[in-house]
Amino acid sequence: MSVSGKTFTIIARSGGPLSGIANVPGDKSVSHRALILGAMSVGETRITGLLGGEDVLATARAMASLGAEVASHGDNAWSVHGVGVGGFSEPDHVIDCGNAGTGVRLLMGAVATHDMSVTFTGDRSLASRPMGRVTEPLSLFGARAIGRRGGKLPMTLAGARDPVPVRYTTPVASAQVKSAILLAGLNAPGETVVIEREATRDHTERMLTGFGAQVTTEVTPEGRVITLTGRPDLVPQTIAVPRDPSSAAFPICAALIVPGSDVLVPGIALNPTRAGLLDTLEEMGADLTREAVRDEGGEPVADIRARYSPDLRGVHVPEARAASMIDEYPILSVVAACATGITDMPGTAELRVKESDRIATMAEGLRAAGVAVEDGPDWWRVTGCGPGGVAGGATVATRLDHRIAMSFLILGLAAKAPVAVDDGRPIATSFPIFVELMRSLGADLSLEDA
Ligand SMILES: O=C(O)C1=C[C@@H](OP(=O)(O)O)[C@@H](O)[C@H](O)C1
Ligand SMILES: C=C(OP(=O)(O)O)C(=O)O
Structure with a gap:
């Protein structure tokens, strides 16, 4: 069994800026x-x-x-x-x-x-x-x-x-x-x-x-x-194996919403069938730069620099882009919660059959943290609280879903009150060094027995 061992919770608290180099694992x-x-x-x-x-x-x-x-x-x-x-x-x-x-x-x-x-x-x-x-x-x-x-x-x-x-x-x-x-x-x-x-x-x-x-x-x-x-x-x-853009999304998005942050995420594949999140974040006003663009093993690769972006605004994410960022919607909804205005995410029914029903699980946790979310069978919409505006103060059920766990921990780094996830084990399915890597950037994450 992949998600095994004793359940432990993880608590994320806001603190100082995030900075440094985030070498995420292989794709x-x-x-x-x-x-x-x-x-x-x-x-x-x-x-x-x-x-x-x-x-x-x-x-x-x-x-x-x-x-x-x-x-x-x-x-x-x-x-x-x-x-x-x-x-x-x-x-x-x-x-x-x-x-x-x-x-x-x-x-x-x-x-x-x-x-x-x-x-x-x-x-x-x-x-x-x-x-x-x-x-x-x-x-x-x-x-x-x-x-x-x-x-x-x-x-x-x-x-x-x-x-x-x-x-x-x-x-x-x-x-x-x-x-x-x-x-x-x-x-x-x-x-x-x-x-x-x-x-x-x-x-x-x-x-x-x-x-x-x-x-x-x-x-x-x-x-x-x-x-x-x-x-x-x-x-x-x-x-x-190139580094995983779906894992890179977490330190990148964390840097955008934690005041004063500046993080470099090296060697990220820009394969267009995977790169939809970066386009969306740029449309939201994210301060992202693609540095040292190069070719590695037949795939375009770049180092992504992400800096705190106080002017993030909600966007309509085109349905046609869904497949190219399908695993990134949970973390996008966290950025949307910290932006000003509404982010619409249509054409996302597939999210309902991932490790959990990701629309339902994110909506439940975001609402508990004070964020307004509406959803239908194949769409959802987040109303942003503006920079520093997310209340937090929630313990979220992760439902054996690694991306839910990591997304809410990133939210906790930018919310007014801590955000906890009830089960940190699933993170090891895709990003076993997540806690260590985020801590090395300055994130305040603490582990406790459940
Ligand atoms: O082929 C792959 O490696 C993957 C395809 C996607 O699933 P779907 O094909 O079900 O969209 C994605 O969600 C998954 O994390 C990895
Ligand atoms: C959906 C995912 O993976 P899988 O379908 O392989 O469980 C994911 O990693 O977000």
């Missing part, structure tokens, strides 16, 4: 994919900068359960000795993906075109999330899934004996669904095609190309048409 999305594609190539893939978060460690264990040799060499350096496309062997135990939606959905895709049965489970949060969005397209390859009612974990996936390639238009904007289909397509003959109406993060396509697969993306009136040629010989790679 979670890229880390999952590096392990999975490493396991599906023949020979040794070497990975540096792998995220040591619980979500990714669960994927590393899963790869070992499927027959790959996975080794940690310390300092976030790992190696994966892969078994090749079609080479996984049936595990003799249940695969526990912990808290990780990305992990379980990508793994289901990777095993769906192998003639074997694999049973997946996860923690209470993951067991409440919809899996039908991946099992439905995977059934077109010939796989069969039997899970709990409503398509929930625990679930057994019987992979296709004679897989056929698939052409599928994703009904929701989801990189996890797209990636599950592409990973399944690796061991199907012929061309597998995924069509997405809105662009979602493209790490799978980029990394597949790096490993030597033939993948093309065509932009058509139908959407992005991604075509993969099945049964490639994937060639092991050396991968330097």
Whole structure:
């Protein structure tokens, strides 16, 4: 189980300005994919900068359960000795993906075109999330899934004996669904095609190309048409995982709302499928600069400098931008609470099926901290309290959701009274050094037994 051990609370209090350098850990999305594609190539893939978060460690264990040799060499350096496309062997135990939606959905895709049965489970949060969005397209390859009612974990996936390639238009904007289909397509003959109406993060396509697969993306009136040629010989790679822009969002946003702050967050990928938050913050009047813009491993990267921004104003976040900042809405709503005016966030129904219902969980905690929030099935709206105007003084339920926990701790650094989160454990799923790193910038965070 990913979120394990004794529950502890964390309390955030306002204090002096934040300053210094925030070296955030490796990107979670890229880390999952590096392990999975490493396991599906023949020979040794070497990975540096792998995220040591619980979500990714669960994927590393899963790869070992499927027959790959996975080794940690310390300092976030790992190696994966892969078994090749079609080479996984049936595990003799249940695969526990912990808290990780990305992990379980990508793994289901990777095993769906192998003639074997694999049973997946996860923690209470993951067991409440919809899996039908991946099992439905995977059934077109010939796989069969039997899970709990409503398509929930625990679930057994019987992979296709004679897989056929698939052409599928994703009904929701989801990189996890797209990636599950592409990973399944690796061991199907012929061309597998995924069509997405809105662009979602493209790490799978980029990394597949790096490993030597033939993948093309065509932009058509139908959407992005991604075509993969099945049964490639994937060639092991050396991968330097870039730092995670979704983790960078926390020190960046903290600097914007804590008076006097000036924080540098180096080496952040500016991949347009991930960079929507920075555009939104700039529209709100954030003092952000992109320094030393460069190319690293085929991705544009920059050092982001964030300074206290007393003139933040509410904005309308375009619906078309949602996929490029989907994990950043919780922390954006915290910045919105400290801004002047209304921030509208339409087109965000997907937030309701993350580790928690993120609209409901954020709305509950923000209201408890004195912030007005309205919400509907696929939208929410925060009325800002202005700089220094958030009351705070709340203990917030995090519901096994790391981004909720970190977002409210950042709010507590800028609120009049402390903000506590009831359970700090989920933070380790994506950002295990969060508390240490924020403290190094000057944040007042204290841990207490629950
Ligand atoms: O593919 C990925 O690595 C991810 C895709 C997103 O989920 P959806 O595809 O469900 O939007 C995101 O929320 C998640 O944190 C990581
Ligand atoms: C939604 C997230 O992750 P996952 O879907 O992998 O659990 C996240 O990290 O915010």
